[in-house]
Amino acid sequence: KYGIFENINSLKELAQMPQWTVEKPLRVATGFTFLAPKFMRENGLKHVTFSTADGALEAAPAMGIADAIVDLVSSGTTLRENDLKEIEGGVILESQAVLVASRKSLIQRKGVLDTTHEILERLEAHLRAVGQFTVTANMRGSSAEEVAERILSQPSLSGLQGPTISPVFCERNGRVAADYYAIVICVPKKALYKSVQQLRAVGHSSSFTYIS
Numbered sequence: 001k002y003g004i005f006e007n008i009n010s011l012k013e014l015a016q017m018p019q020w021t022v023e024k025p026l027r028v029a030t031g032f033t034f035l036a037p038k039f040m041r042e043n044g045l046k047h048v049t050f051s052t053a054d055g056a057l058e059a060a061p062a063m064g065i066a067d068a069i070v071d072l073v074s075s076g077t078t079l080r081e082n083d084l085k086e087i088e089g090g091v092i093l094e095s096q097a098v099l100v101a102s103r104k105s106l107i108q109r110k111g112v113l114d115t116t117h118e119i120l121e122r123l124e125a126h127l128r129a130v131g132q133f134t135v136t137a138n139m140r141g142s143s144a145e146e147v148a149e150r151i152l153s154q155p156s157l158s159g160l161q162g163p164t165i166s167p168v169f170c171e172r173n174g175r176v177a178a179d180y181y182a183i184v185i186c187v188p189k190k191a192l193y194k195s196v197q198q199l200r201a202v203g204h205s206s207s208f209t210y211i212s
Contacts, residue, residue: 001083011043011089014068020047029053029066032092036070039092058082099123131189135196138168138180139203147181154198159185 008014020026025047030036033050040048053060058078060066072095073079076086099119106113141147144165151163163185167178187195 002085005085008087009085010087011045014087015044020045022047025049027051027065027067028070029057029060029068030070031057032070035092039070043089058084132186133189133192134184134186135192135199136182136184137199138182139199140179141181141203144181147183150202151183151185151199154195154202156187156191156195156198157185157202159187 002008004017004019005014008017014026017026026045026049028036028040028048028050029052030050031052033052037048037050051066053065056078057066057069057071059082060069061084062082069084070092073086079085101116106116139147139150141150144167147165148163151157151165157163163183166182166184168180168182169176169178170180171177183199185195
């Protein structure tokens with residue numbers, strides 16, 4: 001999948017590869033023609049050439065015009081789709097977007113303050129949701145309270161404020177019954193597997209649904 005880079009997972013390992021020589025240097029495609037060469041020199045990569053490319057740099061290695069790229073990365077999805085991987089120690093700089101507003105405009109222009117509040121609420125909601133999963137499962141129980149007691153007995157199942165528990169109605173012998181309850185909890189991505197194990201331990205009895 002990664003060719004000669006299959007077992008290369010750090011910048012140090014990349015620098016130690018014997019393939020890079022004066023005659024055959026590491027070819028890097030990037031738009032950061034000042035930062036990238038400086039970074040490579042400081043990290044022991046001597047035999048490197050740089051080229052600029054228009055459009056998506058992720059395609060450069062597949063096209064055979066580069067061995068590696070230096071580019072902006074957010075989630076890393078585009079890299080994975082192009083069979084590329086990030087390497088340890090390869091972060092040149094970190095950046096973030098900042099919302100800047102004019103205090104005068106917020107006061108004087110009608111509707112600007114309300115619009116700004118809406119933007120901030122949406123941004124905050126997105127940032128809080130990053131790294132969180134919503135887990136849905138069904139559990140048999142005598143009441144919502146009884147199911148809640150079992151759920152809250154496990155440390156990873158409390159969610160942000162607590163689990164949402166709703167009856168699941170089904171027809172039995174011509175009558176409507178609610179022997180099962182749907183549980184919805186929000187858990188951190190790093191605690192997802194542990195939360196699933198704890199749900200099974202307290203009586204989960206159906207398949208799980210994860211929504212990120």
